[in-house]
Amino acid sequence: MIRHLFKLIWNKKKTHALLMIEIWASFMVLFGLASLIVYNVGNYTQPLGFEYKNVWAISLKSNQDTTDVEQKIQRALQQLKTYADVESATRMSSNFPFSANSMNNGVEYNKKKIMADFYVTDDNFAKTLDIPMATGKWYRNADSIGKYTPVIINQKAKEGLFGDENPMGKIIGERFKVVGTVNTFKAKGEFMADKPAIFELLNAKSPWNDLLLIRVKPGTDAVFEAKIVKNITSMLTGWSVEVDHLADSRKNQHNLTLVPVIIFLIVCSFLLINVALGLFGVLNLSIAKRRSEIGLRRALGATEKGISTQFIGEIWVLATFGMLVGLLFAAQFPLLNVFDLHANVYITAIVVSIIVIYLIVTLCALFPSRQAATIQPAVALHEE
Amino acid sequence: MLINYIKIAWKVLLRHPFYTFITLFGISLTLTVLMVLTSFLDHLIGSHYPETKRDRSLYIMQMLQTDSSRSSRSMGPMSFKFLTDYAKSLKTPERVTLCTFINSSNAYVGSQKIKLNTKFTDADFWQVTDFEFLEGKPYNEQNIANSDYVAVITDDFKNHYFGNTTESVIGKDVEIENIHYKVIGVVKGSPVTRPFTYADVYFPYTTPKSNYQRSGFRGGYVAILLAKNKSDLKAIQDEFQNHINRIPLPGNQDGFKYSVLEVKSDPYLENFIGTLLDGGPGLRTIFFGVIGFIMFMLMGLPAINLVNINVSRIMERASEIGIRKAFGAPVKALVWQFIVENIFITFIGGAIALVLTFIIIQLINNSGWIAYADLTININVFIISILVCLIFGLLSGVLPALRMSKLNIAEALKA
Numbered sequence: 163m164i165r166h167l168f169k170l171i172w173n174k175k176k177t178h179a180l181l182m183i184e185i186w187a188s189f190m191v192l193f194g195l196a197s198l199i200v201y202n203v204g205n206y207t208q209p210l211g212f213e214y215k216n217v218w219a220i221s222l223k224s225n226q227d228t229t230d231v232e233q234k235i236q237r238a239l240q241q242l243k244t245y246a247d248v249e250s251a252t253r254m255s256s257n258f259p260f261s262a263n264s265m266n267n268g269v270e271y272n273k274k275k276i277m278a279d280f281y282v283t284d285d286n287f288a289k290t291l292d293i294p295m296a297t298g299k300w301y302r303n304a305d306s307i308g309k310y311t312p313v314i315i316n317q318k319a320k321e322g323l324f325g326d327e328n329p330m331g332k333i334i335g336e337r338f339k340v341v342g343t344v345n346t347f348k349a350k351g352e353f354m355a356d357k358p359a360i361f362e363l364l365n366a367k368s369p370w371n372d373l374l375l376i377r378v379k380p381g382t383d384a385v386f387e388a389k390i391v392k393n394i395t396s397m398l399t400g401w402s403v404e405v406d407h408l409a410d411s412r413k414n415q416h417n418l419t420l421v422p423v424i425i426f427l428i429v430c431s432f433l434l435i436n437v438a439l440g441l442f443g444v445l446n447l448s449i450a451k452r453r454s455e456i457g458l459r460r461a462l463g464a465t466e467k468g469i470s471t472q473f474i475g476e477i478w479v480l481a482t483f484g485m486l487v488g489l490l491f492a493a494q495f496p497l498l499n500v501f502d503l504h505a506n507v508y509i510t511a512i513v514v515s516i517i518v519i520y521l522i523v524t525l526c527a528l529f530p531s532r533q534a535a536t537i538q539p540a541v542a543l544h545e546e
Numbered sequence: 547m548l549i550n551y552i553k554i555a556w557k558v559l560l561r562h563p564f565y566t567f568i569t570l571f572g573i574s575l576t577l578t579v580l581m582v583l584t585s586f587l588d589h590l591i592g593s594h595y596p597e598t599k600r601d602r603s604l605y606i607m608q609m610l611q612t613d614s615s616r617s618s619r620s621m622g623p624m625s626f627k628f629l630t631d632y633a634k635s636l637k638t639p640e641r642v643t644l645c646t647f648i649n650s651s652n653a654y655v656g657s658q659k660i661k662l663n664t665k666f667t668d669a670d671f672w673q674v675t676d677f678e679f680l681e682g683k684p685y686n687e688q689n690i691a692n693s694d695y696v697a698v699i700t701d702d703f704k705n706h707y708f709g710n711t712t713e714s715v716i717g718k719d720v721e722i723e724n725i726h727y728k729v730i731g732v733v734k735g736s737p738v739t740r741p742f743t744y745a746d747v748y749f750p751y752t753t754p755k756s757n758y759q760r761s762g763f764r765g766g767y768v769a770i771l772l773a774k775n776k777s778d779l780k781a782i783q784d785e786f787q788n789h790i791n792r793i794p795l796p797g798n799q800d801g802f803k804y805s806v807l808e809v810k811s812d813p814y815l816e817n818f819i820g821t822l823l824d825g826g827p828g829l830r831t832i833f834f835g836v837i838g839f840i841m842f843m844l845m846g847l848p849a850i851n852l853v854n855i856n857v858s859r860i861m862e863r864a865s866e867i868g869i870r871k872a873f874g875a876p877v878k879a880l881v882w883q884f885i886v887e888n889i890f891i892t893f894i895g896g897a898i899a900l901v902l903t904f905i906i907i908q909l910i911n912n913s914g915w916i917a918y919a920d921l922t923i924n925i926n927v928f929i930i931s932i933l934v935c936l937i938f939g940l941l942s943g944v945l946p947a948l949r950m951s952k953l954n955i956a957e958a959l960k961a
Contacts, residue, residue, distance in 0.1 A: 180854045187847050225755050388654035395724035402755050403723060405652055405659075432575055433847050439568045440851035447858040 164475070171479045178480055181444065185484030188437045189519055193492050195430045196511035196518075198423055201355075201503060208356045211316070211346040212259065213292035214408040216382070219258045220374040222394070223402040231369040234398050241397065242376055247386050251376045252286040253364060258373055259291070259349045260411035269323070269335035269360065276322035278315075278358035279349065282371050287361065288314075288344075290377045298330055298342025301363045310339035312363050316347045319358035338362065351415040434522065441477075441526040449473060449530045456534050457542025466535040473531035474524060481523045485516060548886065555887040558863075565859060566891075572848040573895025574902060577931055579844060581903040584927045589739065591815050594920060596675045596736050596743050603674070604771040604782055604811040605742065606633055607647075608820075609763060611797075611804035620802055623647050624809070625765030626751065626758035632789040632809075638782045639771045643670040646756065646766045648741055653707060653722050660706050664722070665745035666756035674772045675743050682716040682731035685750050689730070693752040697727040700735035702917065703746040722747065725754060737918040742770060762799055763807075771811060779813065786811045845934070852942035856888070860946045868955055877951040881944075888943030889936065896935040900928075 171178060222238060224231050235253065242251045257263040257279070265280045287293070288300040301312040310333065320329050320343050329340045338360070348354040364371055378386070387405055394403050449456075456469060492512050496505035559566045593600035606629070612619040629644045636642060645667035653660045672684035685696050697720060699707070708715050719726050727749065736743040751758045757765060771786070773779050786809075796805035812820060860867075867880060900923070907921045 180850055180857070184847065184850050184854065187843060187850070191843055191847070223755075225757050226759060383657055384654055384659035385657045387652075387659060391652065391654070392724055400754060402649075402651065404650055429579060429844065432579065433843065436572050436575065436848050436851055439571060440854055443565055443568050443855050444858050447855075447862070451861065 164479075167472075167475045167479045171476060171483065178483075181441070181480055182484040182487070184437055184440065185481050185519065185523070186488045188434060188522075189485050189488035189515055190491060191430055191433055192515040192518055193488065193511055195426055196514040197495070197503070197508055198426065200510045200514065201507045202353050202419060202423065204507060205348075205355050206352045208348065208352075209346050210348050210352055211293060211344065214259060214412055216380055217259075217291065217375055217377050217408045218387070219261070219406045219408060219411070220376065220390070220394075221256070221402075221404045221406070222372040222374065222398070223404075224369075224372065224398075225400050225402060227398070227400050231372075232367055234401075235369075235372050235374075236366060238394050238398065239374055241393065242374060242390065245386075245390070247379050247382045249377045249379060250286055250290040251374060252290040253284050253366075253371060254287060254373050254375060255280075255282040255364075255371045256373050257281060257349070258375060258408075260351055260408055260415045261349075261406075264350075267335075269319075269338070271323040271332065271334040274323050276319060276358050278319050278322075278360045281347075281349070281359065281361045282364045283361050284364045284366070287375075290375050292377075293344055293347070296343045296345050298340075301341050301361075303363070303366070305341060306363055306365075309337065311337055312341040313338040314342045314344060314361040315340055316344050316356075316359040318346070318356050319360055322358050351412050351419075353416065353419040438522050438526055441523065442530070445473075445477065445527055445530045446533075449534045452534075453537060453542045456537050457539045460537065460539035461543060469535040469537075470528075470531040473534060474527045477523045477527040478520065481519055485519060488515075551883050551886040552890055554883070555890045558887070559891065562859075565855060568855060569852060569891060570895050570898060572851050573892050573935075574898035576845060576848040577896055577899035577934060578902040578906065580934055581899060581923065581927055581931045582906050584930055585903070585907060585921045585923060588924060588927060589737075589919070589921045591818055592924075594740075595734075596677045597740055597814075598676045599674065599772055600814050602773045602776045602779065603814065604639075604773070604779060604786075605814055605817045606769040606771070606786075606809060606811045607817055608809070610806075610808040611763075611799065611802065612806040612808075613803055614796070614805040616806075618802075620764070620799075620804070622764055623766050623768050625760045625762055626756075626767045627761055628763045628765070629767050629769045632793075633769045633771065633786065633811075636771065636782065636785050636789070638773070638778055638785050640774045641670050641674050641772045642769060643674040643772075644668050644751070644767050644769050645671050645742070646751075647768055648744065649766070651722055653720065655707055658706075660703070662703060662722070662746040663744065664747045664749060666749050666751040666753070666758070668751055671748070674770050677733040677736075677743075680732045680734060681714050682729070684731055690750045690752050694750065695725065695727045695753055696730040696750060697753075698731040698733055698748040699729055700733055700746050702735050704729075704732050720747070723755070727753070735918045737916055737920065739916060739919075742768065763797075764799065783811050845937075849941045853945050856942055856946040857949060860884075860949070864953065864957075867953060868957075871953075871955045881947040881951050884947035885940065885943040889939035892935045892939040892942075896931060899931065 220242075222235060224234070227234075239251055239253050242248055255265060257265050266277050267280050268275055268277050281287075285300065285302045288295065293300075295314075296317065298314070300314060305312040313334070315323070315329060315334075323329070323334060324332070329343060332340050334340060344361075346356050347359045348356060349359070391403050391405060395401060459469065489512070492508070492515075494500070495503075496508040499505070597603070607623065608621055609624050609628075610619060610621045623646075626644060634642050634644060646665055648663045648665065651662055651664050653662055669685060669687045669690055677684075680701055682698075684698055685694070689696050699715075699720065704711075704715055707720060708718065715729050715732065718729050720729060721727075727747075733748075735746070738744050749756065758767075771782055773782055790807070790809050793807060795807060796803060797807065798804075810817075810820070870880065903923060907923065910916070910921055911919045
């Protein structure tokens, strides 16, 4: 039966060429969309690794003031800690969670090299963002002994550098000593891929790293925000202060991911509706043209079910041809590791697109084939 | 003759409303997507309020410093001093303005917080751009020389800060980060998609926190060079490049030794694409490849669809064709008829697309999705879409018409 169908389609490959091209193109578009969605959904399911609610980022800018910058930042931090509404405060580098900034560097251990996001933070960071420790403890200022700076690494960095080895106390990148690990840390929001991250102890005496994070009590509003901005600006004349709520910055980061996906989704669904309507029209016409053939088969004893199965089978064979060509293209993506994505993402996307295409062609063929099946042999043969 | 063809086309359309629907759906939605996209691109790069002189402006946005081995580089806006020395001093342009890129800040009114973007500019900024002043006037050289704490605000910020009032707010006070500024003018705001002019509050560069005193090459400032007329653009670029070439190399900034220093003055489009395509020729190929692929899919798929339907449907009309051929109509006339029919239907689709585009553009403009969005259907966009219509008409008309014209008379009459 199947071989017969293949033969039928192959014999009329010229008339079906355009349909196959159409299915091939739809498959490619769907594959692109599915990869994007599978990738983002996959990322979304990984835990964020920290708690962002009620956390505010306070960026300080010293502008023209260049004297005792580090002391002034420390003073602002001490000042913040004195407020009753502030539960915890920490100082870090400017790449705070959900910010547009990022810092990355290569680190090496035993000839294994990874690119990791670096976060320079102080001892209160884990407490402020509520980061659970997997092993070890978050570093404290006293941990900075000798020539090594204590660092905390996340699971991904551990896998990249150590594999199954225990990372505790190991020296990486010649000047860092691992003192603990955390599970995941996705600073750019839920849609970010889980990447290696390394937290480095901040040197309180450096004039850089002028970002303060505070966790406030729930329900704290703009009145308190205005108060701290006023206090800091009057304490540090000439400095600029900007406050971002992490919950708002998170929304911005999400939009950066979601808006392109939504636009792509709208354009794709428009294309697919277009293709589906076209397929439906073409099938309708071609089945109408084959009335006499159907009449003959019915007269020779074919059942209604047999007729409609034949048409759906034919369109499936056609779709298979189109998708085989598409697979030749799509298979390159996991094989060549395009865009550095995991092969699973592409394979899932291919499977999803194949299912969706079969679903669409089946839906398109269902009505015309039902119609064909109900053709009365006497009527059809009489027309002939 | 043409009228006759169109009459036939109309009758054919009415005969099978379902197929007409499929065809029109494909054409009109494809054109709508294309037109909304082009109108969005036009919004991004065309000359619109308040940058209406964009076609005779050059933009200086980034300085690139690279070390001799090209292994590390540093890139970003420039310092006020650098731009004063090398851009403001140009002789050819009509005017040169220096302003900061977008800085963000917060203002507080009672228990409400207003997120705002600020910009420090010189007095020429108001001449180079065409802001519409709803109240008051811009600051001038005198305000700058006196270091007055004055500000020009947008109507949107006025509504947030002073409440929805129709009263004039000139001379009133706004407090931002503990500093009080006097409002000197209220302008209609610029959309966020025009980063050279977009802000909520504009300050003279001599107010505090503008960092205009910073020495060294890098800082937060960019420049717009306005030419007297379009033909001067090349001369201005050359003059600016001459100034840049005089900078001694290699240089050293904050411990970063660089041997290559690149600053470009580009028309807006190049400047805009330049930032997108910073990754070199490889990324450029990928970028254009992706764009080409998307365009191909966007236009190709519906076109294939139309061809498909037309090919199938033309057989329905085999008897009509057979009779016409039997009475001696040449192949050319028949092909011509089908092309006219297809162009006719694509134009109907185009008209529907125009209406749809208009509705979508109104929705985008009014949704507040982009503040001050001013997407329009302009003549360019319309001409492009008409051209696309024609290409569609030909693509979906020629192939079936050719196939049909090869039909044997006897066979055609039999069907």
